[in-house]
Amino acid sequence: MRRMHTIRGTAKSSASRTFARVMMLIVLCCSFILLSACQNNDSSTVFNTSNSEDTTADTSRVPWDYRIVDSTVGDLIGSDMTVLPDNELLPNDGNYATGDKIWTLQYMDAELTTDADKRGDIRLSAWQLIKSYKDEASAKKDLERLKVSVKTDVNLVGVYTTKYKDKTRSFAVLELPSGNRIKQPIDTDMYKTLEKKKKANVILEEVHDFTDYDLAYAKFRGWAK
Numbered sequence: 001m002r003r004m005h006t007i008r009g010t011a012k013s014s015a016s017r018t019f020a021r022v023m024m025l026i027v028l029c030c031s032f033i034l035l036s037a038c039q040n041n042d043s044s045t046v047f048n049t050s051n052s053e054d055t056t057a058d059t060s061r062v063p064w065d066y067r068i069v070d071s072t073v074g075d076l077i078g079s080d081m082t083v084l085p086d087n088e089l090l091p092n093d094g095n096y097a098t099g100d101k102i103w104t105l106q107y108m109d110a111e112l113t114t115d116a117d118k119r120g121d122i123r124l125s126a127w128q129l130i131k132s133y134k135d136e137a138s139a140k141k142d143l144e145r146l147k148v149s150v151k152t153d154v155n156l157v158g159v160y161t162t163k164y165k166d167k168t169r170s171f172a173v174l175e176l177p178s179g180n181r182i183k184q185p186i187d188t189d190m191y192k193t194l195e196k197k198k199k200a201n202v203i204l205e206e207v208h209d210f211t212d213y214d215l216a217y218a219k220f221r222g223w224a225k
Contacts, residue, residue: 057115062178062217063209064110064124066146068139071132073100088129096132103139105131107210110217112180120180130210148206151224156200157181159191174200177218184220 073096074082081092083104096102107130111123133139155175162169170191171183186194194200201224209215 057113059111059113062110062112063107063146063207063215064217065108065207066143066210067106067127068136068143069104069106070136071102071104073098073102083129083132090129090132094132094134103133103136104129105133105139105142105210112178112217114178114180120182146208146210148208149221150204150206150218151201152204153199154202154204156194156197159186159194161191172200174202174220176204176220182220190223 072084073092074084074087076092076098077089079092080089081096082088083090083102090104094102106127108127109125111125113121113123115121131139131142133142154177157173157175159170159172162171170186170188172186172190172194173181173183175181203221203224204218205221206216206218
């Protein structure tokens, strides 16, 4: 009887240990699942310290350029007209006839993408007709209003020199009002002038949007003297 009692006691003890191990395994599995869910839902936890904002690029569309083109009126289509030589369609606001000589204002915009390091990637659109004129003077008047040259100070990020074989080249890195940075080659004298400065006096060309004049993009056009 004692041996039978001992065997039963041993069996009960073994079953208890097995049950405890199963319960511990279940608890560990649940904990792992919960931690994985937290890691996926919260990118700022200790399991994932990456910051998505650091890799996000800002994309915007900005006015890029205008030009005046000497053109000829082609076919009249209803209240519109085609403009030769590319047969682009424009409203015939000037009551032109086929064969009339006109001047057209053309517009180009750009998709500007700036990364976290303020480096810019630019994609230019095709030229688009936006307006016609009976004389060149009227077209130039609008062009002067849309493309404005200004002298101003911009942030000077720094200057540096590179050397390849026996050739040395120097550059200045400027931060434009739009926030993106550009690199310009400079000679030895300009390098010495800018070496210890935080600002640089430059000439910018402000290109304004023809439908929203307050929307403008500034482009570097040279060093101010």
